[in-house]
Amino acid sequence: MLTDHFRPQSFNGIDDIVIVGGGLAGLFCALKLAPRPVTILAAAPIGYGASSAWAQGGIAAAMSKGDTFEKHVADTVAAGAGIVDEKMTRMMVAEGPARIHDLLEFGVPFDRDLEGKLLLSREAAHSERRIVRVKGDMAGKSIMEALIAAVRNTPSIRVIEGYVVEELVREGRFISGVIARPDAGQSKSRVSFPARAVVLCSGGVGHLYAVTTNPWEACGQGVGMAARAGAIIADPEFVQFHPTAIDIGKDPAPLATEALRGDGATLINSEGRRFMLDIHPDGELAPRDIVSRGVFAEVQAGRGAFLDCTKAVGRHFPEMFPTVYASCMAAGIDPVRQPIPVTPAVHYHMGGVLTDGEGRTSIDGLWAAGEVTSTGVHGANRLASNSLLEAVVFAARIAENIKGSLPAPKLTAWGDNAGENDDPVTVEDSPPFKMLRQLMSDCVGVVRTRESLTRAIRGIAELERTNKRLRFANIVTTAKLIAIAALQRTESRGGHFRADCPDERPEWRRRTYLTLAQAERLAAEVAESEPA
Numbered sequence: 001m002l003t004d005h006f007r008p009q010s011f012n013g014i015d016d017i018v019i020v021g022g023g024l025a026g027l028f029c030a031l032k033l034a035p036r037p038v039t040i041l042a043a044a045p046i047g048y049g050a051s052s053a054w055a056q057g058g059i060a061a062a063m064s065k066g067d068t069f070e071k072h073v074a075d076t077v078a079a080g081a082g083i084v085d086e087k088m089t090r091m092m093v094a095e096g097p098a099r100i101h102d103l104l105e106f107g108v109p110f111d112r113d114l115e116g117k118l119l120l121s122r123e124a125a126h127s128e129r130r131i132v133r134v135k136g137d138m139a140g141k142s143i144m145e146a147l148i149a150a151v152r153n154t155p156s157i158r159v160i161e162g163y164v165v166e167e168l169v170r171e172g173r174f175i176s177g178v179i180a181r182p183d184a185g186q187s188k189s190r191v192s193f194p195a196r197a198v199v200l201c202s203g204g205v206g207h208l209y210a211v212t213t214n215p216w217e218a219c220g221q222g223v224g225m226a227a228r229a230g231a232i233i234a235d236p237e238f239v240q241f242h243p244t245a246i247d248i249g250k251d252p253a254p255l256a257t258e259a260l261r262g263d264g265a266t267l268i269n270s271e272g273r274r275f276m277l278d279i280h281p282d283g284e285l286a287p288r289d290i291v292s293r294g295v296f297a298e299v300q301a302g303r304g305a306f307l308d309c310t311k312a313v314g315r316h317f318p319e320m321f322p323t324v325y326a327s328c329m330a331a332g333i334d335p336v337r338q339p340i341p342v343t344p345a346v347h348y349h350m351g352g353v354l355t356d357g358e359g360r361t362s363i364d365g366l367w368a369a370g371e372v373t374s375t376g377v378h379g380a381n382r383l384a385s386n387s388l389l390e391a392v393v394f395a396a397r398i399a400e401n402i403k404g405s406l407p408a409p410k411l412t413a414w415g416d417n418a419g420e421n422d423d424p425v426t427v428e429d430s431p432p433f434k435m436l437r438q439l440m441s442d443c444v445g446v447v448r449t450r451e452s453l454t455r456a457i458r459g460i461a462e463l464e465r466t467n468k469r470l471r472f473a474n475i476v477t478t479a480k481l482i483a484i485a486a487l488q489r490t491e492s493r494g495g496h497f498r499a500d501c502p503d504e505r506p507e508w509r510r511r512t513y514l515t516l517a518q519a520e521r522l523a524a525e526v527a528e529s530e531p532a
């Protein structure tokens with residue numbers, strides 16, 4: 001059983017909603033469910049181990065005078081390269097302003113002009129000024145600070161930190177709870193949390209790759225767990241690379257926000273040449289995947305890539321972009337005077353657990369919100385600042401749906417010891433995990449081919465064969481789904497680029513839906529085929 005330390009008096013074990021993850025999606029869903037009791041299980045203390053706290057740009061919402069929902073939808077659809085779900089996008093965009101007001105009520109100090117109106121900024125591929133920010137690049141940190149304070153002040157929310165969820169428990173058609181390992185996954189014992197509703201908010205997959213901007217907790221455990229429980233996964237092949245992670249050998253790589261290019265910073269190589277102008281008429285403000293490939297090509301050619309902010313931002317750098325400034329200075333680079341070395345890094349996963357407009361997955365009792373999902377609003381390429389929006393809109397919709405569909409809480413005996421069945425090791429630091437990350441970067445990265453993907457699938461099978469730990473199984477399952485879907489999609493679209501099929505193909509203008517059983521059949525075929 002759990003210790004009393006984890007049992008605030010107000011609960012007495014009568015909550016039956018478990019939220020996995022304490023990022024923006026998880027916290028917002030819990031707040032929207034209040035006063036209904038919920039338990040949040042988070043792998044790290046809330047505020048840590050979540051991409052949400054690192055968001056530098058802000059949240060997109062059509063709230064300025066000249067802006068309309070139609071324009072926001074059109075920009076999202078254009079960015080998504082032909083496979084955006086327009087109905088879901090319309091729903092998300094239309095509810096954006098109300099969710100921004102919710103965040104203001106929770107105390108988020110969004111930037112305002114002298115008249116007190118919200119200040120809206122512009123980002124690449126947005127046709128209007130529609131990004132609400134906080135003090136330049138502090139949006140994620142400020143939003144999380146406000147929500148954490150609200151959560152700590154809400155008696156119906158119990159937060160259990162340092163519990164790594166390893167399994168979704170399925171009974172017939174239903175998910176009936178989760179099993180988690182305490183002590184940041186180091187404990188020998190595991191604990192079960194029965195639930196009538198589980199909301200998966202476990203974030204992205206960045207740490208499946210060797211170079212990423214995501215915290216290590218974002219290593220695809222949620223997608224893997226859901227797939228292993230039988231959920232349908234959508235669009236897993238679509239991984240977005242951020243073109244300008246700061247290349248100073250740090251893991252995760254700090255980000256040089258897109259807003260710098262929005263403000264006129266240029267990309268140059270070691271010869272001082274502005275290479276993006278040869279690649280796309282919009283130069284540095286071309287879509288993220290195109291800029292990523294441009295930067296990748298320079299790095300591969302040994303010329304390196306650098307973000308030159310010296311003229312466009314110059315001495316205003318420290319107050320305009322304090323987070324980026326601090327990262328650069330810590331590495332001995334003064335961005336006021338020197339170009340910043342950059343490289344593409346995995347930043348966002350458009351694919352994930354398939355959900356509908358109410359955040360329901362294909363399994364009863366399991367909802368999902370945030371980056372772990374694939375709602376269809378990002379298509380093949382996410383429009384910047386739409387992910388925080390998606391997290392709050394769908395988290396709120398889930399809360400409404402659960403309130404409307406579940407009767408009042410029943411007594412549940414939570415916190416039972418679920419036994420010992422796995423070595424309590426830090427899977428995420430282990431040699432197989434490092435090998436997997438390198439394999440994904442080398443073979444399922446910015447540029448993919450049939451040959452590289454076949455190599456990845458064979459390598460993944462070998463890692464799976466030799467490593468049976470449960471948590472590793474979740475992680476490697478997600479890697480397999482991404483690689484299989486990337487092999488199947490014999491075209492290039494959005495975040496998925498195949499050097500051997502570099503064009504979009506009309507027959508592929510559709511989303512991918514994949515179960516683990518299907519992926520395993522396809523992986524077995526690859527294993528039996530002749531090496532490419």
Ligand SMILES: Cc1cc2nc3c(=O)[nH]c(=O)nc-3n(C[C@H](O)[C@H](O)[C@H](O)COP(=O)(O)OP(=O)(O)OC[C@H]3O[C@@H](n4cnc5c(N)ncnc54)[C@H](O)[C@@H]3O)c2cc1C
Pocket residue numbers: 020021022023024025026041042043044046048049050051052053054055056057058059060139140163164165166201202203204213214215217218221222255347348369370371372384385386387388389391
């Ligand atoms: C550097 C950076 C900058 C970004 N900037 C922007 C931006 O400006 N605008 C924008 O819209 N988007 C931005 N994004 C993307 C956006 O931040 C994320 O998509 C979004 O925050 C995801 O929220 P989430 O709640 O789904 O996941 P997260 O915030 O990542 O939270 C996931 C939670 O799940 C927990 N967790 C994971 N696995 C488990 C497990 N097995 N058991 C228990 N808990 C688990 C984690 O510890 C964490 O608490 C940025 C991302 C990064 C990395």
